Amino acid sequence: MSTYWVWIGVIIYIVISLFVAVISRRGNLTDMEGYFLGGRKMNGFLSAMSYSATTYSAFMMVGLAGLTYQGGVGALGFEIIYFIGVSLVALFGPKFWIAGKKKGYLTPSEMMGDRYESQTVAMIIALSNCLFLIPYSAVQLAGVGYLLQGMTNNAIPFTVGVVIATILALLFSFIAGIRSVVWTDSLQAIVMIITSTIVVLLVIHGLGGFSHFFDTLKQNHSDSLAVPGNGYFSFTTFLSMTLPWFFFSLSNPQVSQRLYMPGSLRGLRNMLMGFLVFGFIYTLVSVLWGFSALASFPHLETADLATPKLLSSHLVPPVLGVIVMIGILAAAVSTIDAILLTLSSLFSRDVYGNVKKGTSDAKQLQVGKVILPIIAILAFIFAELKLNLISVLSVASSAGLIVVVPAIFGTFFWKRGTAAGVISSVTIGAIVVLIVEFTGMEPPLNLGSGVWGLIVSTVIFIVVSLVTKAPVVKALEFVNIKVSDAKKIR
Amino acid sequence: METKRGVLWGTVFVIIVILAYLIPYTALTEVHAWYGSFLFWAIVALVIIGFNFLVTRNWGK
Numbered sequence: 001m002s003t004y005w006v007w008i009g010v011i012i013y014i015v016i017s018l019f020v021a022v023i024s025r026r027g028n029l030t031d032m033e034g035y036f037l038g039g040r041k042m043n044g045f046l047s048a049m050s051y052s053a054t055t056y057s058a059f060m061m062v063g064l065a066g067l068t069y070q071g072g073v074g075a076l077g078f079e080i081i082y083f084i085g086v087s088l089v090a091l092f093g094p095k096f097w098i099a100g101k102k103k104g105y106l107t108p109s110e111m112m113g114d115r116y117e118s119q120t121v122a123m124i125i126a127l128s129n130c131l132f133l134i135p136y137s138a139v140q141l142a143g144v145g146y147l148l149q150g151m152t153n154n155a156i157p158f159t160v161g162v163v164i165a166t167i168l169a170l171l172f173s174f175i176a177g178i179r180s181v182v183w184t185d186s187l188q189a190i191v192m193i194i195t196s197t198i199v200v201l202l203v204i205h206g207l208g209g210f211s212h213f214f215d216t217l218k219q220n221h222s223d224s225l226a227v228p229g230n231g232y233f234s235f236t237t238f239l240s241m242t243l244p245w246f247f248f249s250l251s252n253p254q255v256s257q258r259l260y261m262p263g264s265l266r267g268l269r270n271m272l273m274g275f276l277v278f279g280f281i282y283t284l285v286s287v288l289w290g291f292s293a294l295a296s297f298p299h300l301e302t303a304d305l306a307t308p309k310l311l312s313s314h315l316v317p318p319v320l321g322v323i324v325m326i327g328i329l330a331a332a333v334s335t336i337d338a339i340l341l342t343l344s345s346l347f348s349r350d351v352y353g354n355v356k357k358g359t360s361d362a363k364q365l366q367v368g369k370v371i372l373p374i375i376a377i378l379a380f381i382f383a384e385l386k387l388n389l390i391s392v393l394s395v396a397s398s399a400g401l402i403v404v405v406p407a408i409f410g411t412f413f414w415k416r417g418t419a420a421g422v423i424s425s426v427t428i429g430a431i432v433v434l435i436v437e438f439t440g441m442e443p444p445l446n447l448g449s450g451v452w453g454l455i456v457s458t459v460i461f462i463v464v465s466l467v468t469k470a471p472v473v474k475a476l477e478f479v480n481i482k483v484s485d486a487k488k489i490r
Numbered sequence: 491m492e493t494k495r496g497v498l499w500g501t502v503f504v505i506i507v508i509l510a511y512l513i514p515y516t517a518l519t520e521v522h523a524w525y526g527s528f529l530f531w532a533i534v535a536l537v538i539i540g541f542n543f544l545v546t547r548n549w550g551k
Contacts, residue, residue, distance in 0.1 A: 076531050080510060226520065227519065266550030
């Protein structure tokens, strides 16, 4: 692909999205609630587009496509199980939203700290989120580096791609906090969905249309259309991969924090429904993309090459190839900027705010703005170092974040849940995940680290809670929240 | 009332989750065509959209 056109595409993308970020500077940006939650006044459509762009990273058109190439239709199942898990928003969304409106929580960890009446709970959850999400951002940044490098045959070096992605993510989150993230996310979501859909339709048309396309798969790669198929997606592998992602909408703070933002419960509903429609299309498109690579280039050395190979093939016109590449770049940046902003709010509110007692809202915001570039630089350094440690932590991220899930369920559904239960379950659960990932040991029953992390943290949370004393009054406040309570909130 | 409805929806949800795991690994393992697991999981996704539409229809009313 011509480097000239890649640069032109990248420059146009930067100029337009920066323009959008700058014009999004409206409303109150001088307090924590305004900067990190948009004053809890976000409308449904923007929330939906931003939720989509934040959730779906470069993984979809590169990683998921590669997974489809390698393991077949099981990759679709993997993504659909995640998709089903988003329904947890229907259960937890109104509770988060109502609790946030009533008490002014800025982060899920702050809310849990209050529910369990323990600042240590807030700090431990915030720190464990940072531990797993900074390496995850680093891998996203590295993804951009590899993408630009691969598309231009090394004319754009790895580091240049990583620098571009870091600076953009930082600017999008810094310029107007969540407002610039949401507006640029929305633009990027639209670019992602339109470009990928067009290119997939074009490629399938080039391969002889849907029916011929599936006939080719059936004749030459029949294993790819069933599970376990070629054996890649054995049931235990499938279960181990999907379980952490099933709880993604709760366990990942950059998306669960979104539950505080819509201006109304109606807006929250529109966010959920809008996301589901977007996710349905984007998932099918990404999987069909992977299948197209399999039908066109069945003998690639590694599945990672599926997307670059297809993009630079005769099936995709060069200009469209550049546009899709920008779509993938946008998918990565829109995920990283949201994570940066959320981690900055977690650190300033739950770590700094608790360590240094009595700090004002303005001071916390100032710390948040200072910490934002520091987190970005850390992610950049991790991406540049290409350390094995980082990729292990990144793979462990979905598994590592899952250990907070029992505590989240306990917040709203179990009045016996205690701070000691949360602290021990999150700490020991995270250690279990890290041991499994770092040692590369074969976990019992062949179930992955996330499954064991969830089992261990659930058992510990229940047992320790039962032998310690719960804050009954506070617990009941949370357990008794009902959707109808929203009527009392103005 | 809210609790009763919640239990009903919760049961429906758990059934959908179990089917999404089991059907492709049992009834559809030998169906090597687009109308096998590919279609099944796509339909599950549509069912989930409908499910969420119904569960949240009274939000904010």
